[in-house]
Amino acid sequence: MTSADQPLPLRAPSPVDEADRAALLRMAEGELAALEDLYDRYKSMAYSIAYRITNDATLAEDVVQDAFLGAWRNAARYMEGRGSVKTWLLSIVHHRAIDAVRRRRPTTELPDMETALPVALTLPDVWAEVSAILDADTVRSALEALSEVQREALELAYFGGLTQFEIAERTGTPLGTVKSRMRLGLLAMRRSLEVGST
Amino acid sequence: MSGSDAMPELTCDEVREMAGAFVLGALDARDEAAVRAHLATAHADAHSEIAELGGVVAAFAELVPAVEPPAGLKARIMAAAAADLEARGGPAAATGAAAVPAGVAVPTAPAAPVAFPTAEERAARRARTSTGTWLLRIAAVLVIAALGGWNLLLQGDLSAARSYQQSVAVVLDTAAQPGSLTAVLAGEGGTGAGLAAVDTKGNVALAIRNLAPTSGTAVYEAWVIASDGVPVPLGGFAVGKDGTASFGASGLPTASGIVLALTLEPGPGAKTPTLPIVSKGVATAASG
Numbered sequence: 078m079t080s081a082d083q084p085l086p087l088r089a090p091s092p093v094d095e096a097d098r099a100a101l102l103r104m105a106e107g108e109l110a111a112l113e114d115l116y117d118r119y120k121s122m123a124y125s126i127a128y129r130i131t132n133d134a135t136l137a138e139d140v141v142q143d144a145f146l147g148a149w150r151n152a153a154r155y156m157e158g159r160g161s162v163k164t165w166l167l168s169i170v171h172h173r174a175i176d177a178v179r180r181r182r183p184t185t186e187l188p189d190m191e192t193a194l195p196v197a198l199t200l201p202d203v204w205a206e207v208s209a210i211l212d213a214d215t216v217r218s219a220l221e222a223l224s225e226v227q228r229e230a231l232e233l234a235y236f237g238g239l240t241q242f243e244i245a246e247r248t249g250t251p252l253g254t255v256k257s258r259m260r261l262g263l264l265a266m267r268r269s270l271e272v273g274s275t
Numbered sequence: 276m277s278g279s280d281a282m283p284e285l286t287c288d289e290v291r292e293m294a295g296a297f298v299l300g301a302l303d304a305r306d307e308a309a310v311r312a313h314l315a316t317a318h319a320d321a322h323s324e325i326a327e328l329g330g331v332v333a334a335f336a337e338l339v340p341a342v343e344p345p346a347g348l349k350a351r352i353m354a355a356a357a358a359d360l361e362a363r364g365g366p367a368a369a370t371g372a373a374a375v376p377a378g379v380a381v382p383t384a385p386a387a388p389v390a391f392p393t394a395e396e397r398a399a400r401r402a403r404t405s406t407g408t409w410l411l412r413i414a415a416v417l418v419i420a421a422l423g424g425w426n427l428l429l430q431g432d433l434s435a436a437r438s439y440q441q442s443v444a445v446v447l448d449t450a451a452q453p454g455s456l457t458a459v460l461a462g463e464g465g466t467g468a469g470l471a472a473v474d475t476k477g478n479v480a481l482a483i484r485n486l487a488p489t490s491g492t493a494v495y496e497a498w499v500i501a502s503d504g505v506p507v508p509l510g511g512f513a514v515g516k517d518g519t520a521s522f523g524a525s526g527l528p529t530a531s532g533i534v535l536a537l538t539l540e541p542g543p544g545a546k547t548p549t550l551p552i553v554s555k556g557v558a559t560a561a562s563g
Contacts, residue, residue, distance in 0.1 A: 107360055107363075109353060109356055109357055109360065112352075112353065112356050113349075116349055116353075117349075120343075120344050120348070121341055121342070121343055121344070122336055122339070122341075123344075124342055124343065124344035125339045125340060125341050125342045126336055126339050128342045129339045129340070134345070138344065138345065138351075141344060141348060141352070142348065142351055142352050142355065145352045145356075146352065146355055146356060146359065149356045149359065150359065160330075160333075164330075164333040167336045168332075168333065171300065171332075171335075171336075172300055175300050211334050211337055212337060213337045216335065216337045216338055219334075220338070231299065234296065234299040234300070234301040235299055235300075235332065238300075239301065240296075240301050240302065241293075241296040241301045242303065244301065255296075256293055256295065256296055258295075259295030259296050259299060259301065260291075260292070260294050260295030260296075260328070262295065263298070263299075263328040263332070264324075264327075264328065266334070267327055267328065267330070267331045270331065270334060
């Protein structure tokens with residue numbers, strides 16, 4: 078029995094979730110058509126995220142290709158996690174995209190150990206969504222409800238791919254303050270989204 | 276924290292402080308590894324907040340304006356995955372056993388006995404030609420294009436390599452047209468590995484390699500077999516010492532499931548094929 082058989086902690090799986098999980102199982106067995114299904118379902122979101130972060134069409138293509146291949150090669154590992162395949166896949170895209178922009182920045186120090194990490198460890202964690210019915214307006218409202226400095230820290234991290242050190246340097250803010258802004262900003266958003274989804 | 280080369284050992288309070296940066300991907304690799312190491316120990320239960328914050332980060336994807344990826348990206352990804360599967364030597368065959376006709380096996384490992392397919396075989400192949408089939412075709416194209424050109428370069432035949440690459444490019448151009456059919460041709464032991472594409476007007480382009488050179492009046496004859504099961508000659512061509520050939524013909528049926536085949540004939544103008552079949556493949560629509 079895999080964890081895919083277990084109920085999700087925060088919400089029941091939707092039919093799309095079930096189809097995605099089935100696709101992952103088929104991918105783990107080496108079925109290429111399952112990858113095709115997943116790509117067709119999430120190509121737009123995946124490319125949109127990659128393009129938004131890299132602002133480079135060629136780099137975004139590479140990111141999306143790398144992410145889907147990562148999902149293809151690690152489909153069996155997903156079954157050990159929780160949350161939706163969509164969240165997992167888009168998290169891979171996000172991580173790959175910020176990796177790509179950091180590598181592109183000449184001033185960014187790339188720790189040696191990063192390249193030494195096995196692929197499996199560079200995959201993002203699987204987290205359950207706060208809600209199954211989030212839409213752009215709801216999320217945007219939650220983000221806009223934050224203080225300006227909290228919102229700035231979150232946007233520089235998620236969309237800009239900046240590390241906490243880079244955010245501190247760019248905004249002239251102590252590192253500890255940046256950490257707090259990110260954590261408290263996300264906690265506040267979570268409260269907003271939970272209210273908004275009930 | 277990032278000033279030391281050694282991975283720092285974090286306390287629960289330090290991990291809690293970095294929770295937001297961790298789920299946003301805003302830690303450098305060293306700190307991220309340190310957080311993971313901490314969570315991997317007995318402390319995971321103390322950090323349920325991390326999972327909660329991670330769920331919020333996932334919601335950011337909803338804020339991104341929609342941009343459609345280029346049409347060719349899908350083919351690139353699927354080709355790479357097919358190549359990965361082939362490299363593993365694992366379920367590629369298992370997948371193919373269920374969904375891939377023998378005629379579209381990658382040319383490095385053809386498994387089909389070379390014989391004219393019966394009507395039942397053709398019907399079964401059409402039924403089994405699922406959406407995943409063309410993915411293996413793409414991988415096969417890459418194998419054909421790369422290995423064919425590379426082998427020729429190894430042999431020092433640069434002009435033959437260029438000629439072969441050009442013929443592959445012609446086939447790919449035809450295959451890229453909407454509604455076109457593609458076929459991967461393969462014979463026993465890698466003989467006659469090739470790719471063909473048929474456009475909606477019934478024009479076929481074929482690039483093929485690993486053919487024994489012809490001599491005298493002998494030619495390779497191309498055949499098409501439609502639903503009536505009758506081989507129809509398309510024309511012949513000679514093959515030089517490099518073992519490659521390109522071929523074009525018109526007037527082919529454009530229905531998915533037609534079979535393309537090559538035979539070696541004692542002379543041009545054959546009306547019936549001389550067995551055995553050297554190479555063959557089933558042409559089907561390149562979906563997606």
